[in-house]
Amino acid sequence: xxxxxAGKGTQAARITRFCGIPHISTGDIFRAAIRxxxxxxxxxxxxxxxxxLVPDQIxxxxxxxxLKQQDCARGFLLDGFxxxxxxxxxxxRLLADLGSNLDLVLxxxxxxxxxxxxxxxRRICRSCGATYHVVFQPLQLSGICDRxxxxxYQRSDDTAETVEDRLKVYTNQTASLLEHYRRRGLLKxxxxxxxxxxxxxxxxxxxxxxx
Ligand code: ADP
Ligand code: ADP
Ligand code: ZN
Numbered sequence: 286x287x288x289x290x291a292g293k294g295t296q297a298a299r300i301t302r303f304c305g306i307p308h309i310s311t312g313d314i315f316r317a318a319i320r321x322x323x324x325x326x327x328x329x330x331x332x333x334x335x336x337x338l339v340p341d342q343i344x345x346x347x348x349x350x351x352l353k354q355q356d357c358a359r360g361f362l363l364d365g366f367x368x369x370x371x372x373x374x375x376x377x378r379l380l381a382d383l384g385s386n387l388d389l390v391l392x393x394x395x396x397x398x399x400x401x402x403x404x405x406x407r408r409i410c411r412s413c414g415a416t417y418h419v420v421f422q423p424l425q426l427s428g429i430c431d432r433x434x435x436x437x438y439q440r441s442d443d444t445a446e447t448v449e450d451r452l453k454v455y456t457n458q459t460a461s462l463l464e465h466y467r468r469r470g471l472l473k474x475x476x477x478x479x480x481x482x483x484x485x486x487x488x489x490x491x492x493x494x495x496x
Contacts, residue, residue: 286463287393288455289448290403291477292484295416296393297364299485304496307356310364313414314347315339316440333442336450338368338458345375352379360388360496368459373466388495390466391488393477397452404448410435422481 287293294310301308315333318326325343332339348366351357367373380386395403406419412435417424425431442451466472473491477484 286390286459286466287477288395288397288400288459289451290400290407291393291395292403292481293364293393295422295481296391296484296488297362298416300488300492301362303489304360304362304492306360306362306496308362308364309348309351309357309366311339311344311347311366311368312364314351334447336442336447336454338454341369341371341375344368345372345379348372348376349379352383352385367462370462370465373462387466387471389473389491390471391491392463392472392474393484394474395477397456399478400452401445401448404443404451405445407443408437408439411438412436 294312297308297310300306312333315326315329319330319333320326325347328343329339338344344366348363352361363376367376376387403418403421406421408417408419408424409415410417410430410433413430413433415430415432416422417430417437424437428437429435430437442448463472475484475487475491479487
């Protein structure tokens, strides 16, 4: 959990490598569908472009299908899901049906005033999906990915205008979910305002008993 730009994707890549589990990002799933021009992609695009949430019914169905896949049998990391109370409740039911449950909910906490710079400076590799930042995680050679030589791009919703809408959506629809998990004793707070490596150190301490 965490607002847009908190560092969820950056830390998720490390967690999934460390624990050997799949990284399930609803944002990545929607962007892939848009790239491929599928029906889901055409529907989702309207919402992503506007900085609004894709309807719960569509999003929940995607997660239901994804969690059934064999690679999730030994655990998985959800990034960007759930984002609404109905999604969280659907996830609880889905996991119960699968005989599974959540071990831990991590919240990467970052104050809103820091998020705009993080989001507008974000760059992503077209080939391998690695995330960079023009100031905080710069490239060795300008324009190409350090890891694979791929071309970098800026997400079309990482503009100042859309970011404002996304932050409002987070405050109005997602932030209250933290309470859902805090009450159940599943929530651990991580200070996301530190450097990337320091955030990762803190997360590793939270994971100690899990993998
Ligand atoms: P961020 O980096 O802002 O956290 P994501 O890549 O997680 O962004 O999400 C990008 C967009 O995809 C969101 O603004 C929203 O339109 C859509 N999206 C992602 N996850 C969900 C979800 N769980 N429910 C509804 N819409 C979602
Ligand atoms: P989210 O998935 O939560 O939207 P990302 O992991 O994509 O966030 O991070 C948003 C941007 O901020 C990226 O450009 C990333 O390189 C950068 N970033 C991530 N974590 C940090 C951090 N701890 N300090 C500074 N910049 C960061
Ligand atoms: Zn790359």
